[in-house]
Amino acid sequence: MGKPRSTKEIPLPIPTARDWGELPEDDLDLLASYRDYFGKSCEEIQSRFSRAPIAMVDGIRWMPLRPFVFYIRCLAKFVMSSPINESTAPDLASSFLRLIEEKAQTCPAGIRANMGVVREAVKYVSENQALFNAATDVYGDFSAHGSEIERLLGGI
Template sequence: MKKILQIPTEEDWGEYKNDLDQKYAHKMFFGKNLAEARLLFEGAVIERTGELRFMPVIPFQYYIGAYCQYVTSPAVLNNRNASDAASCFLRLVESKLRVDPDSISPLMKELMPAIEYLAKNQVLFDADVDIYGDFNEIFSEIERLEQR
C-alpha cells in the first residue's frame, strides 16, 4: 500500500473547480495537515464526512487518515457527536467500497482496526441501534464488500 504522507497539492486536487462539492471540500481541507484536518471533524463531523465522500482520490486517501485518528481518539467520546462520528465513518467506508472501491481498497488494512473498534464499541459511542443501525452488521457488510 502506498500511504500518502504529504499534504495533497493543488495538482492532486485535479479539476475540483468544476464540481461544487469538490470545490467546497478544497476550501475546507486544502493545505491542512492531518492534525489541522482532525480538528475540522470535531465541530461538524457530518458535513466533513460529506466533503470526504466527494474528494478526489489523493486528497481522500490523505484526509481519511485524519478522520480515522479523530474517530478512534479518546477525545471523540467527550464530543456530543460521538455517535454521528462513528456512524458516519463506518457508512463512508461502506459507501466507498460499494461505489469507488479503488479509492479506499488500498487503505483497508490500515483502516480495519478502527472499523472493528467502532463495530465492537457501539455502546461506548452512545449510538442507539434504532437510530444508527447495528455497527456489527455494517462491519460485516464492509468485510463482504472488501472481499469482492
C-alpha cells in the first residue's frame, strides 16, 4: 500500500519553556520527556523515533498539552512517511497505536487538535501490520486496535 497523503494543517511553532510549564523535580517522566524533546523540531527527533521508539513514544505520553499537540503530529507523520527500520518498526507502530488509544480517552483536546493526521496515521498503521513486521502473536491485531481507536475518536 502506498504512503498516505497528508491533510492540510496549520504549522505549529516548536513548544517553548512556557508551553512546558513547571517541571517538578519528582516528576521523572516529565523531566525525561523535556530532556528528550525540548527545543527540538520534528526533523531533529525523527532519528530517535527509529532508534528508540518505545522510549520516545512514552516521552510524548507525559507531555503537557501544547508540547503533546506538537510532537504527536511529528510522530503521526513519521509513522506514515519514514523508511521502515525492520528491527524497531513493530515497537514503533504498536507504541503509536497504544498511545493514541490512551490519549483519546485521557487527552481528547490533544488528539482533536490533530484529528486529521492522527486518523490518517492510525488507518495507515492498522492497515499495514505486515509492513511494520509486527507479529500478531506479539503485538496483537493492528486492524482490531485501529477499529477500537476509531470508535474512541468518533466520541471526541
